[in-house]
Amino acid sequence: MLTLATMACHPLLTGIGVQLRNFKHGFSSSQIQTLASMCEALVPPLPPSCVSEEIKSAYSQEAIYSFFGASASQPSVPDEVAELIAKRGLPEAVILIKVVLRLLSTRPGTLLLCGPLCMDHKFPYIRKYSEMTLNNREKLLQSWCRESNITPLRAVFLFIKVVCCFIFFSRIDDKATNPNWEAIGYKVDSRKPSIRPKERSRPLQKGIINCNNINNDSLVQALTEKGLEVTQVPNQNTIKIKCDVVIVGSGCGGGVAAGILAKHGLKVIILEKGNYFAASDYSSLEGPSMDQLYIAGGMMSTRDGQILLASGSTVGGGSAVNWSASIKTPDSVLTEWWVNHKLRIFGGPEYRSAMDEVWKRLDVTEECSEEGFQNQVLRKGCENLGLKAEKVPRNSSKDHYCGSCGYGCRTGDKKGTDTTWLVDAVDNGAVILTGCKAQNFVLETNKNGGKRSKKCIGVLAKNLQIESKISISACGSLFTPPLLISSGLKNPNIGTNLHLHPTLLAWGVFPECSTPNLKGKSYEGGIITSLHKVASKTSDEIHAIIEATSLGPASFSGLIPWISGLDMKERMIKYGRTVNLVALIKDHSTGTVKKEGIITYSLNKYDKKNLEMGLRQCLRILISAGAAEVGTFRSDGQRLKCKGVKAEEIDEFLESIVASGGPMSRDEKWAVYGSAHQMSSCRMGVTEKEGAVDENGECWEAEGLYVCDGSVLPTAIGVNPMITIQSVAYCIATRISSVFDQGK
Incomplete structure (x- = not known):
């Protein structure tokens, strides 16, 4: 596997598939032995005779035979599977898997879960799962997958199968390659970033402070050097920082808000729990990229496991890893929000002007010089059926031919918030604290009177107490509601009405x-x-x-x-x-x-x-x-x-x-x-009964606390939401800036 020196040279080579051999998964040796037997059944070693004539005639036989002979039980794979299960699974799911593996490592437990498949005519007549024939182990997994009425066993099968296959096809050697890729015809994108004249290779670096593994003295010094008012509280492990605006999250909502408000002359701090990567950092390696650029490594799901949720977790959020589609809000949706939900912002020129500004800042093009294989198929199939295949605008050049943008755009051509709005913010003095997760907003009784009983005065994060005039939650539809609830807000619309574009x-x-x-x-x-x-x-x-x-x-x-x-x-x-x-x-x-x-x-x-x-x-x-x-x-x-x-x-x-x-x-x-699209879990409404925030994006319960991400959308929109989220954020941020103007 990769050496420490190699890992240090490439920020995205420290994830799954590049683990050091010091496993901390908490599985016992007997559980690992059983898991290895299960991995072998899922991805078994197969003899050359299993290769069909069709495959022999169409592919390289040497690579095919090597691939067919490979198994997921080979050294370190089961341990990597166990480690990823422990890292990504919900606690109750991990416990369930451990219990099942423990049962299968004993004869009575195997008999209970496997029935006749584990029985033999030789003493001791019952085999543990690891002692069963490969054929019978495979039959058991097939029964769990499709025949079992015991849904926990199906869940165990699914989780282990997903993780086992993911590890097997993503793990890499010291040359950053996987021995199975040749057989399946896969090559990692190795193109270099194309930095144009006057562009910076790491455009946000001057505004970044990495809060990971930094002591208080160094952090205070770094914050002070960025022009922030900083106080280290004596005898406490607390650092107080003052600013005009603090924003939690740097994606489509937070990035836009930061760019607009910093450009307005306000001192802005952005908190981002992920890390900062530029085009030159991206490896296009699936395992490490998923591990470091997505929430839960891309393995988050709904409680029942029915829907797998993809959500970005890095500077730029989802805009850094999305698939470039830049589609304006459909007219039918705007009419619905304006007429049915009585939100005037969506019925006038303000919102349409915002879409035009977002479109311009992202340098969106509607042309494509060359379509990739999958889109060729989509277009040809539609043409043959007499159906319409529409062009999809993209926040990249017409010549952008990159299939790995989901792992960060290696060429730097895609315009996420990390290369647009956040650059505007940093160029105007904004500071981005990476590896910094917000704990809660700080609320106090509102002494100004009015409709809002509380007032937000900042946010707590790690050992930081950030005092601000305006606080913005922009950490997405899956994380803004829990953050607001943990801060003490009670509006029933917070955390409900979640749409997912299934x-x-x-x-x-x-x-x-x-x-x-x-x-x-x-x-x-x-x-x-x-x-x-x-x-x-x-x-x-x-x-x-x-x-x-x-x-x-x-x-x-x-x-x-x-x-x-x-x-x-x-x-x-x-x-x-x-x-x-x-x-x-x-x-x-x-x-x-x-x-x-x-x-x-x-x-x-x-x-x-x-x-x-x-x-x-x-x-x-x-x-x-x-x-x-x-x-x-x-x-x-x-x-x-x-x-x-x-x-x-x-x-x-x-x-x-x-x-x-x-x-x-x-x-x-x-x-x-x-x-891949989560929306509406803190939806906008004309009253506090109909929404979590008002038409300005401000929480009904707390003055000075705003939401500026996809969670404020009143409903699902039915198309890729990047342009919509950024346009709503543009409107909210512009209205916030006017609040400061009125206070001058």
């Missing part, structure tokens, strides 16, 4: 030999450059939108249905030419997030119906574009071979497509949903 995936395989006109690999090119709207035939309603997605090999292997070890390896061989399309809906279902990391959400029948329509349209598009095989991510491996298939067979297959329940449901055929 998604389901469909896949299609396009062998190069049969589709030579479709160039490239699934991980190459702009991630979203085309989309199709699944429109109602009887109304103006949009049931779903269809876009391409970005799945690295480790994420893909963790999400695809696991039918058997052989099937998994055959699927992975085709990874590079497998197109994954996503159906996304404007959800009417809602969830809650009152406590950090605890998200509940339940899909209603209406939203499931829309997802089904979107998923079926994904499959139609893939089939029409020339896929050799298509399918869904449902647990039973639902798929259709397309060669020679008749129209009625396609119709029959499409009729079988449903939005199944999640892994903790009673459905034998279940699916994991996705969400």
